Amino acid sequence: MEIQIPHDADDSYNQKKFALPVDSEHKATEFRLFSAAAPHMRAFHLSWISFFACFVSTFAAPPLLPIIRDNLDLTATDIGNAGIAAVSGAVFARIAMGTACDLFGPRLASATLTLLTAPAVYCTSIADSPISFLLVRFFTGFSLATFVSTQFWMSSLFSSRVVGTANGVAGGWGNLGGGATQLIMPLVFDLIQNIGATKFTAWRIAFFIPALFQTLSAYGIFFLGQDLPDGNYSELHKSGEKHKDNFGQVFHHAVTNYRGWILALTYGYCFGVELTIDNIIAQYFYDRFNVNLHTAGIIAASFGLANLFSRPGGGMLSDFMAKRFGMRGRLWTLWVVQTFGGVFCIILGQVGSLGVSVAVMLVFSVFVQAACGLTFGVVPFVSRRSLGIISGMTGGGGNVGAVLTQVIFFRGSRYSTETGLTLMGVMMICCTLLITLIYFPQWGGMFCGPSSNGKTTEEDYYMSEWSSSEKEKGFHKASLKFSENSRSERGRKIGSAATPIDGTPNTYV
8 A cells, every 4th residue: 555645745755655654754654563564564573573583592591591500500699690691781782772773773773783792692502600601691681772773663663643552562572582482492402402412512502593593683674674764874864864963962852851761760660570570480480389391481481472462562552542641641551550560560479379370470471561562652752852862761771670670689599589579569569650750741741731831832842852053954853743743642632732823734644
């Protein structure tokens, strides 16, 4: 299907044709899951597959830990430190990835990081001590920063109507790798062992599978992807269609926006909790309920595999609530879902039977992963100019939460795993309360409506990121189009902010 661009648009706009209906920024206004049309849906599939590969690589070790533990003589502290290392590496990498996306584009940033971290996965096969095992997990974990490029890419290609859905499905299906690897690695290990390898050799050879997958996904991103609907960053910079932004200004507008810091903290206790569970859950069921390695892997996989629908469902729910209640609907839904996630995490730590534990874990997985999708239904609206760094801050917050949680509750023998789960749930509930402080003057917050003077518009909010001299040079035009298209965040009752005298732009379908 192609669309005809309206005659009142500029010439370059008239010459563009896309397989999906688009808005004035050429962002797709529909999300067609089973399409691979360039550039929108092709980029979607490339991004989630690459992120999936990175997740498989990062969490390939936990399902084989009982074997690796015996081979390398790992203590509980060694295992805990390696788990922390796997998620700590991506803390600053995610912020750096956000900056790279803002300046160079998500295609180049994602492909580069994915390719650079692949050697660490290969090197896992030659780890021969607790230190070397920790180091390969640390450097492999940097690849999780591709989450930021995935979310940035989707926010650059899909309009406000469906951005929550696009972010939710891409992020959720990528996170699916955390569950899939719990099934893949034991199966690969068994296959290699059945061929004739000893168990201490089989686990090493098994790591070549995720390493090769990750390498191929990097090449796919680089050669087949496209940064924006109109082309790649390098091409648009050369043609003058997109100016090369000033890093100092991009960074300033990101770190001075308090909404980004709150979302980083709250994301630390939804995605951070998910990362923690990916690291501990197989060993938890293996040790506490005396199940075999395959059973523990299947149970652990079911947690991650819920991302097939739970995180995408969170993104879809965010878009649905926004259509009816605007941004305030997105915020309320995020708070409710993440709070329930905390409640079920507490219950998981209290139950003592295998069947009930599995059932509670599954319900818990749906809520905590849906909260991740709901978070990135809000993130694209925090800042237009500094979207990459805001995404990086939020994503990095997820890794910080995982590191802190594992250091406090799951490192060494200070707390039993079940006690750690209970306390982690309490922290989820407490941190989620900060969502009540997020307020957009043009749309309002959870408990307050938009600015009382009624004069703060979307244009006022997003144009404040540009100086007068920058506006004179036309650098702000993309933000202006975004502010026009984001008026849908007012909800059905169009009255949360004044509409400029030039009116609301046409909707193209």
